[in-house]
Amino acid sequence: MAGIYLHIPFCRKACHYCNFHFSTLLKNKNAMVDAILKEISREAYKLKGQPVETIYFGGGTPSLLTEEELDHLMEMLFRSFDVSAGAEITFEVNPDDITRESLAAWKKSGINRLSIGVQSFRDEDLAWMNRAHNSGEALNGIQLARDAGFNNLTIDLIYGTPGLSDKAWEENVQKAISLGVPHLSCYALTVEPKTRLEKMIRTHQAADTDPEQQSRQFLLLMDWLRAAGYEHYEISNFARPGFRSRHNSAYWQGVPYLGFGPGAHSYNGKTRSWNLANNALFMQGIEKDIPVSEEEVLTTSNRINEYIMTSLRTAEGMDMRKISDEYGDEYAKAVGDRIGKYQSSGQLIQENGVIRLTNEGKLFADGIAADLFC
Template identity: 50%
Template sequence: MAGIYLHVPFCKQACHYCDFHFSTSLKYKDQMLDAMLRELELQKDYLKGETIETIYFGGGTPSVLSADEVNSLINRITQLHSVSSNAEITLEANPDDLGREKINALRQTPVNRFSIGIQSFFDEDLAWMNRVHRAQEAEASVKRAQDAGFENITVDLIYGYPLLTDSKWKHNLETVFSLGIPHVSAYSMTVEPQTALAAFISKKKQPPMNEQQSAEQFAYMLDAMQRNGFEHYEISNFCKPGHYSRHNSNYWKGVKYLGIGPSAHSFNGDTRQWNIANNAKYLQGLSDNTIPAETEILTEADRLNEYIMTSLRTVWGLDLNKLDSIASGASSTLMKIAEEYISQGKLLKNANVLTLTTEGKLYADAIAAEMFF
């Protein structure tokens, strides 16, 4: 099995915290779609005939596409690949794009899952982030999608930023629970270089993020999610039973995937490939029937480290036997470091699987980095 990711590099405006690749001009949208269709053709053999189990429209803001444009990309994929009859097909969307007419049009496409970028249910927070939508639109978009028959919905939330008091964070979570949303992705606000937020902080126009606040809001979320029947299956992801993100879960499990569009990444088990993060150069390359991408052949250490980083973030954990299948004897080397974290109560070892404890989840990236080869 395998997945396909489509990077749609357009947004109506730039969120202050975002460092993903996008353009706020839709001038070249038609040319971009043509180029992505062409790249699908050129990349048709990358996955070597694997059945496509998931398709994911990310960005940027894929909901700037019309239903017909979304269909054109899905149709090309089905022409070039064997697509599972129960494939998960996700479209990331902003609430302001999900009017009733748009949702009903998307209902006529194979899209069967929405990922809605809500971030907060407070207008002042959304304005601080420079989001286009407002709180009322966020709730309304979810209800409209549900009314149209979309049951598989996930929403994004952000915590750990100065405006978000603990009472507001509790309200955001309670609103999600009340809406009957079966999946939540929640991220601590991070300050990425070369973003507006980083510039504001460096110029003392905004206070820096508070790690203690983030840790406390994360801990509250873990408890609230558990009380409301959600499983914490990856550091930033929670779901009701049976509502895992199949596409993202496959990333964490090392399943092959093909990335289409500027800045998109691909992985086939042995190599990693990434397209240029420049719309004009991407369009020029595809106009010449070449893919403007770089390729890296993964070393044994690369494969070990990638497995450590991704698996340790999940409820399924790090399988020591799988580690040894990548490199003989790797598990004994890793366990010399892991034993310290087990004694500190940050890791659990059950048979041959290592998983993070609740406390360990606060240090997930640091623990993984200590174990790298």
Template identity: 50%
Template sequence: MAGIYIHIPFCKQACHYCDFHFSTSLKYKDEMLQALLQEIKLQKSYLDNETIQTIYFGGGTPSVLEGDEISGIIDAITDLHTVSSTAEITLEANPDDLKADKIKALRQTPVNRFSIGIQSFYDEDLIWMNRVHRGQEAEASVKRAQDAGFENITADLIYGYPMLSDTKWKYNLDKIFDLDIPHISSYSMTVEPQTALASFIRKKKQAPLNEQQSAEQFIVLMDAMQARGFEHYEISNFCKPGHYSQHNSNYWKGAKYLGIGPSAHSYNGDTRAWNIANNAKYIQSIEKNNIPAEAEVLTEENRLNEYIMTSLRTIWGLDLDHLNQIAKGTADQLLKEAADFFDREWIIRKENTIYLTNRGKLYADHIAAELFF
């Protein structure tokens, strides 16, 4: 089983913390859509005829597209690939786009899952982030989607930013629980170099982020999710039993995926490729039937380190037998390097699998980096 990711590089305005590839101008939307359809044709053989289990519209803000534009992209995929009858088809959406008419139109498409970028229910936080929507709109968009029959919904929340007190953070979580959303993705705010937030901090218009605050709010998050019966199946992802994100789970499990659109990444087990992050150059290249991408052949070391990085973040853990399948003898070497982490109780071993403890999840990136080959 494989997945296809479609990058829609348009947003109404730029969030201060975001460094994903996008444009705030829709001027060339039609040309971009034609290029996406053409790249789907050009990339037909990349997944070697594997059945498509997931399609994911990310961005940017894919919900700026109309229902028929989304259906057109899905039709192009189904014309060239075998798509499972139970495929998970996700659309990332901003609350302000999910008006009643838009949801009604999306109900007529094959989309069966929404990923809604809520981030916070506090208007002052959303203004500080430079989000388009407001808190009441976020709540209303979820209820409208549910009333229209969309049950498979995930919501994004952000923590660890200066305006978010622990009281406000607990309120955001309680609001999510009250809305009966089955999947939550929650991220600590980070300062990416080319963002407005980074500029504000450099110019001392904004205080630096507080790592201790972020760690404490992550613990609050884990405790609240556990108390409500959610599974913490990946560092930043929680769900009610049976509501995993199939698409993202395939990333973490090393399944093949094809990325369509500017800045999109692809992986077929042997190579990794990434498209140019420039809308005009992407369109111009695709119009000439050239895929504007760079690629690398994955070395044994690449595969080992990627498996360590992704597997440790998940509920399924790092399988030592699989590590030895990639390169014989590497499991013993990793266990030696991990001795200090066992002593600190940041990781534990059950049979032939290593897992992060809740304490270890606070240091996931550090642990992975230290165990790299």
């Protein structure tokens, strides 16, 4: 099995915190779609014979695609790949793009899961982030999507923003619960280099993030969603039973995937590649039929470290037997020798050879994983 990711690199506005690859110059959108269509045609052989179980449209803002542009992409995907019946097909949308007409077009094209970029139900937060929508559009968009038959929904929420009180954060989370949203992706605000937010903080136009606030709000989040019946199946992801993201879960399980569009990544278990994160150079390369990506061959240590990083973030945890069986006892011993201190501190637990993070450990997931690297 395999997955496909399409990166649609356009947005109406630049959110202050975002460091994803995108452009606000929409005049080249149709030409970019043509380039991605050509890329799919020339790279499809890489998944020959493999059933495609998931397709994910990310960005950027895929909901900026016209009905015709989306139909062309979907037709090419189904013509070029063995897309399984019942494949999960996710489409990222902004609340201000959701209308009865757009929902009908998305459903008609074959989209069966929507990822709605809410970020917050509070207008003051959305204005601070420089989002293109308001809280009313977020609420209305979720309701319209449900009315249109999109029951498989996920929304993004951001916590740990300067000035966000615990009470305000709770109101955001409880609003999502009350709306019956079956999947939530919740992220601590991260100050990325070369973003508007980084410059605002550096020039004292905005307050910096507070690690204590972010840790506290993450712990509260876990408590609230557990009480509401959500499964915390990955560090940033929570789902009602049956509503895990199949696409992202495949990433974490090491399933191969093929990425299309500028900045998109691909992985086949042995190599990882990434496309040029430059719209003009990407389109020129596709037009001239020259490579638009770079590739690295993954070493044994690379593969083990990726497994450590991804597995520790999931509810299933890190299986020491898998490391031993696939990579050798010496690697399993090297990892095992460093686990004890985290068990003693209450950040890791071990059951039948499976290592999992405790709630306290989840606060330090990346650092713990890095310390266990081979």
